[in-house]
Amino acid sequence: MKQNLNLNWLRTFDAAARHLSFTAASHDLGLTQTAVSQHIKALETKLGQNLFIRRARSLQLTEIGQAYLISVRDALEHIDFSTSGLFGPELRTTIVVRASAAMIIWLSARVSDFQDKYPNTGIKLVTSLWQNEMEKHPVDVEIVLAAQNQSDHRMVKLSEERIVPVCGARTSANILTPVDLMQCEKVHVLGFDDHWARYLSANGLPTGVVSPRIVVDTSVAACELAAAENGCAIMFERFAQQAIEAGRPIRIVGEPVSNGQSHYVIQRNSASSEKRASAEFCEWLTTCF
Structure with missing residues (x-):
């Protein structure tokens, strides 16, 4: 035998x-x-x-x-x-990319281009919400939001961001000027607590009356609440446009306002086998903005 x-x-x-x-x-x-x-x-x-x-x-x-x-x-x-x-197919390496949930959704419409260019590199996308857990598993690339005057040499600037108010299709019919936003239920996003005050102030409106009744921890959740006619949210213009292009029933109901922040990409310390793939991803990412 x-x-x-x-x-x-x-x-x-x-x-x-x-x-x-x-x-x-x-x-x-x-x-x-x-x-x-x-x-x-x-x-x-x-x-x-x-x-x-x-x-x-x-x-x-x-x-x-x-x-x-x-x-x-x-x-x-x-x-x-x-x-x-x-x-799955045999890959040269897999890199871990950490970003906000909204950024991952924004990248989802573009990441196939990276896969076409680098078919032997896998990508594991993890949200910033898992930052503490992921410390046990090193991150190769991180996309962060920070003030535009950042001077850390590791941070490569990707964009300058603007914020806009968004709400559901029915609610949008009642918002003709920034003043009308004062009457809306305001959805707040943790970590972006100044967005409402910044937007209202840029339009010459009082900010002391802003009192959140609905608070969420991601822009994605805020977008869904707005789509369900549960109030108005302030979010980054690029994420709002992405949601609209994806068919979400929301409307942008005001002119964009700069919020003094930008997205940056950071290549973290990686094993030698992943450094090249991480560098390729960072270089590709700069072409997306």
């Missing part, structure tokens, strides 16, 4: 049969010619049959070798198909 066949021997047999050359097979597999020869000899010993006819300047399959090759290739193809189907 033949059992416990080494899979590497079978892959070497397939390569040698494909090239009819141990030398060419060694180049294909990244092995030495001696290693290829040893694999074939070990397989033949295990099977008790010669698979090749060896001549001085040529290599030829025996009849049983030709018959066996059909089954071996079929089995290897099944393994490759199953592995690719369950675990």
Whole structure:
């Protein structure tokens, strides 16, 4: 009974049969010619049959070798198909990119371009909400929001951001001027507590009357509340436009206002195998803004 066949021997047999050359097979597999020869000899010993006819300047399959090759290739193809189907294609490396939920959604319409350019690099997108948990798993690239006068040399500026008021389609009919915003239920986003005051102030309106009754922790949630006619939210113009393009039932109901912040990309310390992929992603990202 033949059992416990080494899979590497079978892959070497397939390569040698494909090239009819141990030398060419060694180049294909990244092995030495001696290693290829040893694999074939070990397989033949295990099977008790010669698979090749060896001549001085040529290599030829025996009849049983030709018959066996059909089954071996079929089995290897099944393994490759199953592995690719369950675990995805073979990748050179996978980089971890951390950003806000809204930024990840904004990138979702563009990330296929990166995949087309760098098919051997996988991307794992994680939200900033998981920052503490992710410290156990180093992040390769981080997209952050910070004041426009940042001087950290690691931070590459991507954009200057503007904020706009958004609300549902029905509510938007009642908002003709910035003054009308004063009568709306105001949705606040944690971490962006100054957005309402900044927007109202830029339009010459009082800010002392701003008192949040609805508070959420992401711009994505604020957008959904606005879409459901639960009030008006202030959010970044690019994220509002993305939501509208994606079919969300919201409207921008005011002119954009600069909020003095920008998005930056930071390439964190990575293992050497990921540094190149991280640099490629950062370079690609700058073309998206």
